[in-house]
Amino acid sequence: MSDATDDESTLRHAVVLDHLPHGLPGDDRPQYETPSAAYAIGERDFYLYELLFEDEADVSIGDRIVVSPAEERRSIQQLRTVEYEDLSSGATSELDYVVEEIVEANESRFVDFYNDAQPITLRLHQLNLLPGIGKKLRNTILDERKRKPFESFEEVEERVSGLHDPKGVIVERIIEELREDDLKYRRFVGSGD
Template sequence: MTTSESGEAGVDAAEDVDRTYAVVLDHLPHGRPGDDRPQYKKSPLAYALGESAFRLLELTLDDDADVSIGDRIAVDPAGERDPVDRYREVEYDDLSNAATSELEYVVEEIVDREERRFVDFYNEAQPITLRLHQLNLLPGIGKKLRNDVLDERKREPFESFDDLEDRIAGLHDPKGVLVDRIIEELRDEDLKYRTFVGDDG
């Protein structure tokens, strides 16, 4: 994972969105409520969260799409995208209330499912500047905890969230602080540094 300053190397959603799966946050079978066009002109929509880069997406669905909140669906510009007709990247403020409510649960589910990927963040995090380390971007991790993680991972890489919790006194919820940071990066478009959102690997 890499950290970049927001605003640099902007992402063109149409060209650079290459994640394979997204998780549905909300399904609007009749399109956006504020869309005043006749119903026959409105396509069903879904809001979703891309799994690899945590990008927020608005999916335009096929009329007969069978989609529910929590579904993992393929979003692959290089292949078949059924039931997705097209998609675009959106901001946190564009989400429906239901999608906003679902977001934290879905982020936690992704972090759970891909535990190895996120444990490796603790194993591989690097300095951003002379005074700031990627680990310090996580809520509640100050200089002491950061140094404890760095010292311990030199001895042996962390294998799981439980391993982290056992070996780092004071780091009581290593998964939860990652989830909190990801949610913060999704909500606040003015953050200077992003470690998880918009990172395709």
């Protein structure tokens, strides 16, 4: 899982959270007729996907697969977006780890959130959407980024006293956006940044 290269800039990838070789639960067809299935999460937009595969598909948990554009997909019969509640228990147990890996692999994109976050309203800032970031930490982040943009999570942690896990805070917010369908503000899920 790494940032897209120039050749892959138009491709959208997802990471497999769970593979169901005998198909989806509740599929009443005989086992030999059910396609293997998987749940996956998009690397850019964090959409959750349910995938059905062609017979010859070789898929494992953690695999990085192309989900868009459709003509670039390999062995995928059907793809649809799903909600957190639709995931298998195996997929939900992998979710935190995979989101953390995506954030780590795309560190500059998420560090830029600390550099670029803007006010939402007069009283609410995008930085305040992150768990544990109140007025004091927000103002420290804003002051520090005026001096010089952050270049890594480590630098955010060093320069912002009181923010001990800037990567973990982003991961926690992404998971919250995935689980809670009634959040008023979303910054990561569905954004495709």
